[in-house]
Amino acid sequence: MTFAAARFVYATALLSACASTEPAPAEETPEQEACEHLGGSLATAVTAVDDKAPGQAPDVSKAHTKFTVTLPADASGTYAGTVRFLAPAKGQYLVVADAAVPFALLDSGGKALDPVAGATKAACAAVAAQAVYALDVATYRLKLGPAPKATVSVLFEAK
Numbered sequence: 001m002t003f004a005a006a007r008f009v010y011a012t013a014l015l016s017a018c019a020s021t022e023p024a025p026a027e028e029t030p031e032q033e034a035c036e037h038l039g040g041s042l043a044t045a046v047t048a049v050d051d052k053a054p055g056q057a058p059d060v061s062k063a064h065t066k067f068t069v070t071l072p073a074d075a076s077g078t079y080a081g082t083v084r085f086l087a088p089a090k091g092q093y094l095v096v097a098d099a100a101v102p103f104a105l106l107d108s109g110g111k112a113l114d115p116v117a118g119a120t121k122a123a124c125a126a127v128a129a130q131a132v133y134a135l136d137v138a139t140y141r142l143k144l145g146p147a148p149k150a151t152v153s154v155l156f157e158a159k
Contacts, residue, residue: 079150
């Protein structure tokens with residue numbers, strides 16, 4: 001083997017060894033994803049429906065998408081409304097909101113689901129309320145309010 005060939009083999013081995021000791025890049029957690037998307041300025045605007053009104057609630061199922069939801073005024077002068085979410089796969093989903101607005105996730109029969117115990121705390125200032133739910137493939141309703149303001153931004157992230 002020539003000297004040049006030996007140097008090439010040594011350099012190749014050295015580069016391979018260095019590459020294998022580097023840690024793999026960390027994947028973003030659902031909480032970090034939620035912070036990134038909720039804190040961003042781009043949003044899809046939807047208007048929630050009154051829970052008692054006929055008609056279909058707007059869909060907020062698009063992945064990695066912040067939805068700015070306009071809530072209708074209720075009789076007490078606060079704001080409340082419902083949107084729908086289709087869980088595309090069985091698993092856990094993180095629901096976040098940019099305002100401290102009460103919310104409940106309801107199944108197709110109108111029963112409120114219990115959040116998963118021990119859900120993590122918000123990972124950033126953009127998230128004011130959050131919960132994690134274990135869902136099946138189905139359509140759910142997210143009931144928002146009562147709230148003091150007419151708009152709240154929300155999004156779902158798969159865990």
